[in-house]
Amino acid sequence: xxxxxxxxxxxxxxxxxxxxxxxxxxxxxxxxxxxxxxxxxxxxxxxxxxxxxxxxxxxxxxxxxxxxxxxxxxxxxxxxxxxxxxxxxxxxxxxxxxxxxxxxxxxxxxxxxxxxxxxxxxxxxxxxxxxxxxxxxxxxxxxxxxxxxxxxxxxxxxxxxxxxxxxxxxxxxxxxxxxxxxxxxxxxxxxxxx
Amino acid sequence: xxxxxxxxxxxxxxxxxxxxxxxxxxxxxxxxxxxxxxxxxxxxxxxxxxxxxxxxxxxxxxxxxxxxxxxxxxxxxxxxxxxxxxxxxxxxxxxxxxxxxxxxxxxxxxxxxxxxxxxxxxxxxxxxxxxxxxxxxxxxxxxxxxxxxxxxxxxxxxxx
Numbered sequence: 050x051x052x053x054x055x056x057x058x059x060x061x062x063x064x065x066x067x068x069x070x071x072x073x074x075x076x077x078x079x080x081x082x083x084x085x086x087x088x089x090x091x092x093x094x095x096x097x098x099x100x101x102x103x104x105x106x107x108x109x110x111x112x113x114x115x116x117x118x119x120x121x122x123x124x125x126x127x128x129x130x131x132x133x134x135x136x137x138x139x140x141x142x143x144x145x146x147x148x149x150x151x152x153x154x155x156x157x158x159x160x161x162x163x164x165x166x167x168x169x170x171x172x173x174x175x176x177x178x179x180x181x182x183x184x185x186x187x188x189x190x191x192x193x194x195x196x197x198x199x200x201x202x203x204x205x206x207x208x209x210x211x212x213x214x215x216x217x218x219x220x221x222x223x224x225x226x227x228x229x230x231x232x233x234x235x236x237x238x239x240x241x242x243x
Numbered sequence: 244x245x246x247x248x249x250x251x252x253x254x255x256x257x258x259x260x261x262x263x264x265x266x267x268x269x270x271x272x273x274x275x276x277x278x279x280x281x282x283x284x285x286x287x288x289x290x291x292x293x294x295x296x297x298x299x300x301x302x303x304x305x306x307x308x309x310x311x312x313x314x315x316x317x318x319x320x321x322x323x324x325x326x327x328x329x330x331x332x333x334x335x336x337x338x339x340x341x342x343x344x345x346x347x348x349x350x351x352x353x354x355x356x357x358x359x360x361x362x363x364x365x366x367x368x369x370x371x372x373x374x375x376x377x378x379x380x381x382x383x384x385x386x387x388x389x390x391x392x393x394x395x396x397x398x399x400x401x402x403x
Contacts, residue, residue, distance in 0.1 A: 061352060
């Protein structure tokens with residue numbers, strides 16, 4: 050499995066690509082911005098983007114989708130049945146699907162947006178806005194925030210601590226790093242959040 | 244400046260690389276988790292999407308480096324020199340960085356949450372959108388930098 054990352058200075062939303070070392074069918078996660086750098090990344094590795102995973106339908110995570118569809122016409126996997134006018138294959142928590150030759154596990158984490166989906170593929174977890182290095186996603190209310198913290202603890206923190214978290218914003222992290230250095234997930238705050 | 248070598252998808256986890264000289268190497272998607280490279284030299288090297296978490300890199304030299312989207316959480320970089328580097332979108336959460344030098348570096352979008360940085364120097368740096376939440380910033384030098392564009396929680400943000 051080969052992982053590639055794209056961090057555009059404009060928009061600062063991460064896009065990731067997962068494929069095999071030999072090229073061919075690949076998965077792209079969150080096409081926040083489609084630019085020449087991303088195109089080079091795909092083409093120089095001989096990838097054919099056959100699947101797009103959308104963590105949630107916010108513009109800074111899908112703005113590059115229209116261009117991507119014109120070039121590669123991939124299947125879109127998302128929480129909603131339509132993204133930016135394109136039909137998707139809607140998925141929900143607990144589902145396990147095979148896409149572009151990779152098993153994809155879907156995890157629901159409530160509290161950020163109703164269509165948010167976390168995708169686990171091999172040793173990687175793509176969290177979108179749900180969880181990033183030292184931060185959790187924004188929430189519309191204090192209730193939603195507590196729900197988000199509880200859901201992250203219940204469904205993500207309980208996973209293998211060595212899994213690599215690849216967030217929609219910010220640098221990569223691990224479950225173990227978040228347990229130690231995420232202000233909202235540290236044990237000292239557990240009593241007030243639970 | 245031409246790279247001496249490009250290493251991609253290599254696993255250096257747990258290795259003792261103390262004192263090694265890897266100046267002007269490029270590391271793409273490499274893993275150094277739990278490695279020891281105290282006193283090593285990585286001048287003008289590149290680290291793209293690498294994992295440098297929980298490493299012992301005390302007093303290593305990273306001057307002129309280009310790092311992008313790197314996980315370096317929990318590492319000991321005390322006394323390291325990162326001067327003149329691009330350190331973009333780096334996870335420095337929980338690092339030990341006493342007297343570490345970041346002068347003349349671009350740290351855009353990097354995170355130092357719960358980092359221990361007493362006596363560190365960020366002179367003439369770009370600190371736009373850098374997150375210092377809960378960091379130990381005693382005696383840190385921010386001269387000629389833009390800490391006002393970073394996130395440094397003020398005690399009044401959390402009134403008792």
